[in-house]
Amino acid sequence: xxxxxxxxxxxxxxxxxxxxxxxxxxxxxxxxxxxxxxxxxxxxxxxxxxxxxxxxxxxxxxxxxxxxxxxxxxxxxxxxxxxxxxxxxxxxxxxxxxxxxxxxxxx
Amino acid sequence: xxxxxxxxxxxxxxxxxxxxxxxxxxxxxxxxxxxxxxxxxxxxxxxxxxxxxxxxxxxxxxxxxxxxxxxxxxxxxxxxxxxxxxxxxxxxxxxxxxxxxxxxxxxxxxxxx
Numbered sequence: 288x289x290x291x292x293x294x295x296x297x298x299x300x301x302x303x304x305x306x307x308x309x310x311x312x313x314x315x316x317x318x319x320x321x322x323x324x325x326x327x328x329x330x331x332x333x334x335x336x337x338x339x340x341x342x343x344x345x346x347x348x349x350x351x352x353x354x355x356x357x358x359x360x361x362x363x364x365x366x367x368x369x370x371x372x373x374x375x376x377x378x379x380x381x382x383x384x385x386x387x388x389x390x391x392x393x394x
Numbered sequence: 395x396x397x398x399x400x401x402x403x404x405x406x407x408x409x410x411x412x413x414x415x416x417x418x419x420x421x422x423x424x425x426x427x428x429x430x431x432x433x434x435x436x437x438x439x440x441x442x443x444x445x446x447x448x449x450x451x452x453x454x455x456x457x458x459x460x461x462x463x464x465x466x467x468x469x470x471x472x473x474x475x476x477x478x479x480x481x482x483x484x485x486x487x488x489x490x491x492x493x494x495x496x497x498x499x500x501x502x503x504x505x506x507x
Contacts, residue, residue, distance in 0.1 A: 295434075320496070328500070328501075329498040329500050329501055330437075330484075330498050332495060374436065374437070376437075381439060381442055382427070382486070382496060384429075384436045384438075386434060386436035387436050
């Protein structure tokens with residue numbers, strides 16, 4: 288079975304940093320995705336980690352530890368447009384998702 | 395860019411109706427997926443397909459069926475719609491090659507009354 292956990296909600300101030308954690312216990316693992324989803328829209332790709340370590344892409348970074356079943360998404364220099372849901376998904380020939388973390392950025 | 399198109403953005407159907415949700419992708423992807431998304435539950439996999447005429451059950455297949463007669467088209471069928479199938483339905487596709495990128499359609503918000 289698949290068990291993927293992430294916090295339900297997080298609130299942060301514009302310009303701040305927020306870290307969204309994701310822990311997983313899955314029957315198979317080929318990599319871990321992070322997606323961003325604005326209300327009423329489709330998920331859009333942010334990052335994909337296959338190997339342990341940190342991947343940096345502009346203001347967003349993603350970290351993976353396969354031995355610990357743990358990942359995080361780091362959002363730096365938060366902007367109002369970053370208010371969205373962030374979805375952690377494990378790739379095992381199909382995607383299994385966590386319930387998503389709603390991030391609210393306040394001025 | 396890969397495009398995944400879902401035929402309807404919003405649908406309202408009556409209980410007991412047979413409902414077809416269509417999804418078309420334009421990049422010759424082998425794999426296609428149907429998810430539903432509900433508040434607090436995230437995206438849950440209904441069915442997926444690895445190739446034409448092939449289908450596999452996902453985590454919540456009950457009350458649904460699928461059809462993949464052509465590589466580019468993957469249809470989700472609600473044999474007899476019920477109110478608990480009111481949801482956002484998302485189609486996705488991906489190729490075996492490359493970085494395992496999945497591309498999602500814009501979603502169909504189905505309301506069953």
